[in-house]
Amino acid sequence: AQKITQTQPGMFVQEKEAVTLDCTYDTSDQSYGLFWYKQPSSGEMIFLIYQGSYDEQNATEGRYSLNFQKARKSANLVISASQLGDSAMYFCAMREGSNNAGNMLTFGGGTRLMVKP
Amino acid sequence: DSGVTQTPKHLITATGQRVTLRCSPRSGDLSVYWYQQSLDQGLQFLIQYYNGEERAKGNILERFSAQQFPDLHSELNLSSLELGDSALYFCASSPSGGTGLASNEQFFGPGTRLTVL
Numbered sequence: 001a002q003k004i005t006q007t008q009p010g011m012f013v014q015e016k017e018a019v020t021l022d023c024t025y026d027t028s029d030q031s032y033g034l035f036w037y038k039q040p041s042s043g044e045m046i047f048l049i050y051q052g053s054y055d056e057q058n059a060t061e062g063r064y065s066l067n068f069q070k071a072r073k074s075a076n077l078v079i080s081a082s083q084l085g086d087s088a089m090y091f092c093a094m095r096e097g098s099n100n101a102g103n104m105l106t107f108g109g110g111t112r113l114m115v116k117p
Numbered sequence: 118d119s120g121v122t123q124t125p126k127h128l129i130t131a132t133g134q135r136v137t138l139r140c141s142p143r144s145g146d147l148s149v150y151w152y153q154q155s156l157d158q159g160l161q162f163l164i165q166y167y168n169g170e171e172r173a174k175g176n177i178l179e180r181f182s183a184q185q186f187p188d189l190h191s192e193l194n195l196s197s198l199e200l201g202d203s204a205l206y207f208c209a210s211s212p213s214g215g216t217g218l219a220s221n222e223q224f225f226g227p228g229t230r231l232t233v234l
Contacts, residue, residue: 035222035223037225043205043227043228043230044119044225044226044227044228045207045209045225045228046225047222047223047224047225050222091160103148103165103173103211104150104162104165104173104175105150105152105162105209105223106162107159107160107161108159109159110159110160
């Protein structure tokens with residue numbers, strides 16, 4: 001089974017509007033971390049936001065917020081006031097805390113976001 | 118700029134050849150991770166080193182090997198290259214390599230784009 005599922009291969013959003021990118025995850029661990037990364041066309045991976053499984057508050061970083069619904073195993077990224085520069089691939093990733101062999105990230109397939117002027 | 122450097126940025130080679138990709142982690146980071154991003158497989162974890170020792174292994178082919186040196190830089194060696202090895206190879210670093218609940222954000226380098234002809 002996929003550990004990280006991003007069901008939206010591509011999305012359009014109008015500039016200045018908000019957009020939600022979906023991410024569901026699958027783990028039996030109690031301790032885990034969820035990450036979102038942005039990959040613009042230039043290729044680099046840019047860290048956006050992190051949510052720990054025990055964090056009671058939803059994480060926020062500027063225009064980015066993470067809608068964490070633990071019971072549903074979802075960690076959706078919300079981008080407010082979209083900008084043209086937000087056009088990129090977005091990846092959801094998970095680090096499982098009980099992995100005693102390391103703390104690698106498992107990535108979803110990504111969502112391509114296109115912001116329309 | 119994440120502080121992680123990777124060289125070379127681009128590499129074009131022929132099938133059957135061997136190449137070495139180099140990564141320097143952020144100052145003070147002990148863990149180095151290698152990831153492969155291809156159209157077929159998406160972003161997947163290859164291997165992790167922590168303070169010079171192999172910490173975790175993912176879907177890394179036997180033709181591939183890596184090491185981390187005393188100065189903490191790492192090299193990924195790819196041999197007997199096949200067309201399907203063409204991909205973007207990322208190195209990431211993080212301060213620790215353990216199983217704690219710290220965010221353990223992984224800082225990604227700009228990647229090495231490998232093209233096998």
